[in-house]
Amino acid sequence: MALEQRLMDVERRIAEACARCGRDPGSVNVVAVTKYVSAAAAKRAVEAGMRHIGENRWPAAEEKWRLLEGRAVFHYIGSLQSRKVKDVIGKFDYVHSLDRLSLAEEVHKRAEALGIRVPCFLQVNVSGEDSKHGLAPEAVPAFVSSLGKLPGIRPVGLMTMAPIVDDAEEARPVFAGLRKLLEEINGMSLSDEPLTELSMGMSGDFEVAIEEGATWVRLGSVLVGHEENDG
Numbered sequence: 327m328a329l330e331q332r333l334m335d336v337e338r339r340i341a342e343a344c345a346r347c348g349r350d351p352g353s354v355n356v357v358a359v360t361k362y363v364s365a366a367a368a369k370r371a372v373e374a375g376m377r378h379i380g381e382n383r384w385p386a387a388e389e390k391w392r393l394l395e396g397r398a399v400f401h402y403i404g405s406l407q408s409r410k411v412k413d414v415i416g417k418f419d420y421v422h423s424l425d426r427l428s429l430a431e432e433v434h435k436r437a438e439a440l441g442i443r444v445p446c447f448l449q450v451n452v453s454g455e456d457s458k459h460g461l462a463p464e465a466v467p468a469f470v471s472s473l474g475k476l477p478g479i480r481p482v483g484l485m486t487m488a489p490i491v492d493d494a495e496e497a498r499p500v501f502a503g504l505r506k507l508l509e510e511i512n513g514m515s516l517s518d519e520p521l522t523e524l525s526m527g528m529s530g531d532f533e534v535a536i537e538e539g540a541t542w543v544r545l546g547s548v549l550v551g552h553e554e555n556d557g
């Protein structure tokens with residue numbers, strides 16, 4: 327399937343999911359995850375109308391960033407090692423994977439040196455799987471409070487990855503859990519501004535995530551595809 331066709335398909339599916347739960351499709355942002363494809367294919371994705379690009383590794387993403395700098399908004403969606411912070415911060419516009427204080431301190435330091443504030447999602451391990459990165463849900467309030475001392479970070483919301491399941495419905499409680507946590511955090515007034523964003527939902531489960539309140543879905547296979555079916 328051609329890129330434009332895939333984009334139209336995804337947009338239709340987002341609109342249908344929004345119609346089922348009474349949401350405005352404009353409230354759902356799409357991050358096109360280009361980690362499976364070449365820089366040339368990522369460029370075609372941007373030319374086809376995808377504005378937000380998601381990558382999960384550095385320096386693997388460097389070529390794409392150099393090619394598309396200024397033409398796309400870059401989202402760092404993978405687990406971020408502290409020693410990569412100096413490379414990633416200043417290039418990527420959003421970090422979706424803030425999951426520990428030591429990393430937050432590094433991001434803050436780098437952001438301050440650059441005179442910027444970096445919008446960050448706090449990654450939460452809602453499902454409790456050992457293999458997943460992220461804060462335990464009960465650790466999130468204290469983490470949000472501690473970010474108050476790190477103005478280089480602008481906390482915008484929460485992110486989670488659901489377990490890989492055959493039936494997306496099985497992921498629903500994880501998405502609902504993240505939304506509930508967001509509401510609880512906002513109820514505690516721990517940050518200057520409320521957290522408004524929920525980054526949740528991938529190719530296999532994004533419609534369910536939207537029904538549960540996702541404001542950012544991160545789509546690779548279903549949208550950008552893999553190298554072998556590219557172009």
Ligand SMILES: *Cc1c(COP(=O)(O)O)cnc(C)c1O
Nearest residue numbers: 359382403528529544545546547
């Ligand atoms: C790879 C990846 C995605 C996209 O996965 P697909 O299932 O191909 O849509 C989304 N989020 C993260 C964090 C990823 O690493």
